[in-house]
Amino acid sequence: MEEIAAHVSTCRNCPLGQTRTQTVPGEGKADAPDILFVGEGPGADEDAQGRPFVGRAGQLLTKMIEAMGYGRDEVFIANVVKCRPPNNRTPLPEEMETCLPYLRQQIGLLKPRVIVGLGATAIKGLLGKTAGITKLRGTWQEYGGIRLMPTFHPSYLLRDPSKKKVVWQDLQLVLKELGREPPQRKK
Secondary structure (H helix, E strand, O other): OHHHHHHHHHOOOOOHHHHOOOOOOOEEOOOOOOEEEEEOOOOHHHHHHOOOOOOHHHHHHHHHHHHOOOOHHHOEEEEOOOOOOHHHOOOOHHHHHHHHHHHHHHHHHHOOOEEEEEOHHHHHHHHOOOOOHHHHOOOOEEEOOEEEEEEOOHHHHHHOHHHHHHHHHHHHHHHHHOOOOOOOOOO
């Protein structure tokens, strides 16, 4: 994983490499994590810190992970692109295509039991599917022999909190696949 991060840190294969502050290769348990969460790309906070999902959407993702009974250090968190697109725009297809080999290498090394694809861009990058996330979420897919659960991105949940319930349903399907129950909530 360190070698991939080193390659990412020197990558200038697409225009995103010219505008980033820091690369964001990913972080977490690098040895066979139960879950790999894959998002779209770094935002401003991630670009500043060099860590994935540390802004408002990241704080929500952390709560989701904890609700599942895990800590951030027990899962792996990565993105389709490793550099921030300007103004947090969606990565362009050619940017994703240039960066995806890094994610594919990470998946090969990580050997996660389950992948959770966060949002339409992650699903398009991983599966090449252009069907909307609303249609795909909650239905098992497969990436290289690994079960993949598409669900809404945490940033979407910040804009539309009413969708948190369906995302929790998706995450419970992931737990069931892993043979785990969500922990009891503290009252």
